[in-house]
Amino acid sequence: MKARVLLVTSEAVPLAKTGGLADVITALTVALREQGIDASILMPGYPSAIQAAKNLRNIGSFTDFPGGEGSLLAGEIAGSDVPVILLDTARFRARSENLYVDRDGRELSDNAMCFAALSHAAVKLCAGLTTLPKPHVVHAHDWHAGLIPALLRAHNITDIGTLLTIHNLAFQGNFPLDIAASLGLPADILNADGAEFWGQVSFLKAGIRYADKISTVSHTYAKEILTPRFGHGFEGCLNRRPDAIAAIPNGIDSEVWNPVSDSLIARRFSFRDLKGKAACKSELKKLFNLMPLNQFAPVLALGSRITHQKMADVALAALPTILAAHPYLQLAVLGCGDPVYQHGFQQLAEQYPGRIGVHIGYTEKHAHALHAGADMLLHGSRFEPFGLTPMYAMRYGTIPIASRVGGLSDTIIDAGSVDQLVAGANGVLFDGEQPQDMIDAVNRTFQIFSRTREWQKLQRNAMTAECGWHAPAQQYIDLYRDIATPASQHLFPENSAAELDAEQQSQALNTIHEEALNKRKAG
Incomplete structure (x- = not known):
C-alpha cells in the first residue's frame, strides 16, 4: 500500500490557471507520484476543468454543501x-472567465460559499463518504482550502494529518462573520483564538490555527511573514506557532520550461549553444509588434500580474527614464491585473510605438516566447513568497532584474559590480520601492550586458541553476511523514540514497540537455 496524499487547491494546470499556483500544484503532484506517493488533486469543477479532465466518474453526490448540492x-x-x-x-x-474576480477586478460575491464547499468536499473524502479510499494526509493550499483543518477537527476526524501551504499571505479569504453558519463553520472556532480576524471569518487564519504544520515556499519568506512588514496582520498568530512553520522552496517543471526541448519557441538552444536565442528574439518582436531592429538590440521583458504588489506603479514611473537612457531598448509586457495599471502600460505603448509591445492576458505561447526571446526580465515586487517567473526566465538565459525580497533573494544571486562579478551570479537584485531604485538596477544590468564575456557568465549560471521538483518533493514527503498518524508513517518513503545533491543534479541536467540538442542537430 502507498501513502495517500490529497492536495486541495483552487487551480492546477492544464485544468485552470490564473497564476503560478496552478503550475506548482501539478508539478508537485507529478514529482510526489514519481517518488512513490499516491498523490491526487481536489479542485473546483470549473467548466474548463471538467472539459480538460479525462475518464470522469461520479464518486459521490451530496445535498449539504454550503450553497447547495x-x-x-x-x-x-x-x-x-x-x-x-x-x-x-x-x-x-x-465561472467561465476569471476564477475569483469579475471583469472590474471585484471579488466574486459567492467566493466564500464556493470555497467553503471545496473544504467540505475534502472532509467528505476524509470521512470515507465516497468510493475512494481515505487519504493519510491532506495538503491544503492557500486560503481557498484553509478551512479544512478546522472542519476535520469539528467532525472529529483525527486520523489524517493536515498541512497548510501559504503561497501568498496577502490573500486571506476574509468574509463577514455573520455568514459563518451558512458556511458550515462551528461556533466554537469563531473567536480570536480561532478563525475570527478583526470581526471577520478568515479562511487562511483557520488553516494557520488548526493545521498540524504550516509551510511557505521560500526560506526568506518564512522569516518575513513573522514581521509586521510582511505579516499582513497574521504575524501574531504565526509567531505563536514558530515550531509548526517549515520552508520548502518551490521547483519548476524543468521539462515544460526547457529551451532544449521547448516546442513553443522559434528555435531550441542550450547554455553551450545560444544561437537559437536570436531566432526567439525575432519571434518575440513579431508577437509584440516591436520594430525588427538587429538581433543585438536589447529586449527587456515584464511578465507578471500587473498589480501594486508587482510594482507596476514603480515600473510605469521608471520606464520613460530607462527608455530615454537606452535608445535601442525595446520592451515586451505580458500580464493582467489592475485595470488602471493595464491602461498605463497601454498608454506607454502608444507613446513609444515599435519600442513597447503590450499583451494583456496570458497564453503559454506568449509566455514561452517572452522568456526565450528577451535579454532581461524586470521583476519588481514589494513582497514575493517565491517568484516562479524569474526562474522560468533564467532557464532561457534571460537575466532577472528583481527586488531583494522573499524567494527572489533565495534564488537570484546578485551580480555585484560589472568590474568584478560575484561568483555564481545569475541576476541583478535591488532594494527599495522608488523608481530610481529600479532605474539604477537596470542601468547596472546594461553595464554588464555591454560586456559579452561577463554577460554570458550570467546566462550560463542562470541556465544551469538547479530548479527541479525532486528535492522539494522529498522535503514535502518528510513533512507528511511527521504529521501522519503513527500507523501510516511507515508508508512515506525515506530519502532515497540515489538522490543527487544540487551540483550533481545540475551537471546531469546539463548533460541531458546537450545530448538532446546534439541528437536534434544530427537528425
Missing part, C-alpha cells in the same frame, strides 16, 4: 496519470 467527479489530468477530483456545483460551473 454538488457531486465529486474523479478522473485524471489528460496526458498524465495524475488523479484529479472535481467538485461539480452550479456555482463553480458558472
Whole structure:
C-alpha cells in the first residue's frame, strides 16, 4: 500500500490557471507520484476543468454543501496519470472567465460559499463518504482550502494529518462573520483564538490555527511573514506557532520550461549553444509588434500580474527614464491585473510605438516566447513568497532584474559590480520601492550586458541553476511523514540514497540537455 496524499487547491494546470499556483500544484503532484506517493488533486469543477479532465466518474453526490448540492467527479489530468477530483456545483460551473474576480477586478460575491464547499468536499473524502479510499494526509493550499483543518477537527476526524501551504499571505479569504453558519463553520472556532480576524471569518487564519504544520515556499519568506512588514496582520498568530512553520522552496517543471526541448519557441538552444536565442528574439518582436531592429538590440521583458504588489506603479514611473537612457531598448509586457495599471502600460505603448509591445492576458505561447526571446526580465515586487517567473526566465538565459525580497533573494544571486562579478551570479537584485531604485538596477544590468564575456557568465549560471521538483518533493514527503498518524508513517518513503545533491543534479541536467540538442542537430 502507498501513502495517500490529497492536495486541495483552487487551480492546477492544464485544468485552470490564473497564476503560478496552478503550475506548482501539478508539478508537485507529478514529482510526489514519481517518488512513490499516491498523490491526487481536489479542485473546483470549473467548466474548463471538467472539459480538460479525462475518464470522469461520479464518486459521490451530496445535498449539504454550503450553497447547495454538488457531486465529486474523479478522473485524471489528460496526458498524465495524475488523479484529479472535481467538485461539480452550479456555482463553480458558472465561472467561465476569471476564477475569483469579475471583469472590474471585484471579488466574486459567492467566493466564500464556493470555497467553503471545496473544504467540505475534502472532509467528505476524509470521512470515507465516497468510493475512494481515505487519504493519510491532506495538503491544503492557500486560503481557498484553509478551512479544512478546522472542519476535520469539528467532525472529529483525527486520523489524517493536515498541512497548510501559504503561497501568498496577502490573500486571506476574509468574509463577514455573520455568514459563518451558512458556511458550515462551528461556533466554537469563531473567536480570536480561532478563525475570527478583526470581526471577520478568515479562511487562511483557520488553516494557520488548526493545521498540524504550516509551510511557505521560500526560506526568506518564512522569516518575513513573522514581521509586521510582511505579516499582513497574521504575524501574531504565526509567531505563536514558530515550531509548526517549515520552508520548502518551490521547483519548476524543468521539462515544460526547457529551451532544449521547448516546442513553443522559434528555435531550441542550450547554455553551450545560444544561437537559437536570436531566432526567439525575432519571434518575440513579431508577437509584440516591436520594430525588427538587429538581433543585438536589447529586449527587456515584464511578465507578471500587473498589480501594486508587482510594482507596476514603480515600473510605469521608471520606464520613460530607462527608455530615454537606452535608445535601442525595446520592451515586451505580458500580464493582467489592475485595470488602471493595464491602461498605463497601454498608454506607454502608444507613446513609444515599435519600442513597447503590450499583451494583456496570458497564453503559454506568449509566455514561452517572452522568456526565450528577451535579454532581461524586470521583476519588481514589494513582497514575493517565491517568484516562479524569474526562474522560468533564467532557464532561457534571460537575466532577472528583481527586488531583494522573499524567494527572489533565495534564488537570484546578485551580480555585484560589472568590474568584478560575484561568483555564481545569475541576476541583478535591488532594494527599495522608488523608481530610481529600479532605474539604477537596470542601468547596472546594461553595464554588464555591454560586456559579452561577463554577460554570458550570467546566462550560463542562470541556465544551469538547479530548479527541479525532486528535492522539494522529498522535503514535502518528510513533512507528511511527521504529521501522519503513527500507523501510516511507515508508508512515506525515506530519502532515497540515489538522490543527487544540487551540483550533481545540475551537471546531469546539463548533460541531458546537450545530448538532446546534439541528437536534434544530427537528425
